[in-house]
Amino acid sequence: MQGRGLGRHRRGGSKWRLPRATGAAWRARARASPDSATYRRPSNTTGHTHAVAGAAAGALAALALHLPAGVLPLALAVAAAAALLPDIDERGSTVNRRLPILGPLLAHTLHHRTVTHSLFALAVLPALCHLLFPAVPWRWLEVGEAGYASHLLCDALTPAGIDLFWPWPGRLRIGGWVRTGGWAEHVLFLPAFTALAVWGVGRVLGVGRLL
Numbered sequence: 001m002q003g004r005g006l007g008r009h010r011r012g013g014s015k016w017r018l019p020r021a022t023g024a025a026w027r028a029r030a031r032a033s034p035d036s037a038t039y040r041r042p043s044n045t046t047g048h049t050h051a052v053a054g055a056a057a058g059a060l061a062a063l064a065l066h067l068p069a070g071v072l073p074l075a076l077a078v079a080a081a082a083a084l085l086p087d088i089d090e091r092g093s094t095v096n097r098r099l100p101i102l103g104p105l106l107a108h109t110l111h112h113r114t115v116t117h118s119l120f121a122l123a124v125l126p127a128l129c130h131l132l133f134p135a136v137p138w139r140w141l142e143v144g145e146a147g148y149a150s151h152l153l154c155d156a157l158t159p160a161g162i163d164l165f166w167p168w169p170g171r172l173r174i175g176g177w178v179r180t181g182g183w184a185e186h187v188l189f190l191p192a193f194t195a196l197a198v199w200g201v202g203r204v205l206g207v208g209r210l211l
């Protein structure tokens with residue numbers, strides 16, 4: 001559901017031959033998809049939906065992990081940032097634009113919505129972060145994991161779906177009708193994620209039983 005469309009899949013061979021779940025079949029489906037306009041003309045949608053969904057996931061993670069209210073803003077920020085991370089493989093995405101060297105390199109190397117949108121990434125990234133930053137407590141990695149997972153869920157609702165089981169062939173599409181930047185994203189899901197974030201924050205802060 002994030003920025004710059006559902007993916008601008010190159011038809012040439014400029015990218016490395018990484019294991020690809022659907023390859024030509026997916027590109028054909030993308031062209032035939034009702035959402036195919038997104039492929040031809042990337043939308044101007046920013047990562048705000050993913051950020052809000054990530055914040056909601058962060059609030060829920062803070063609630064589940066019994067994090068103190070004092071660190072709640074950090075939990076929201078970590079999860080929201082993690083929720084933007086999967087689209088690092090997409091040129092022009094929010095996170096890709098902020099990483100001058102790594103962003104363009106990954107956008108050139110990886111196919112969008114494949115390895116970075118998979119269970120493989122969900123499993124490997126926390127371990128990698130733990131190796132690089134052993135002082136970071138696991139609970140914070142779990143908060144980031146929740147934000148990252150929220151991104152995969154959002155993208156799985158779109159017509160293009162994600163390669164959740166990369167490198168295994170097959171594309172996951174839970175809903176498949178939520179177009180990037182479409183009415184459902186802005187009218188249904190963005191308000192729903194916002195409400196969920198508010199509810200989670202309220203529960204962590206212990207604001208009233210009505211929440």
Ligand SMILES: [Zn+2]
Nearest residue numbers: 002086087155
């Ligand atoms: Zn994505």
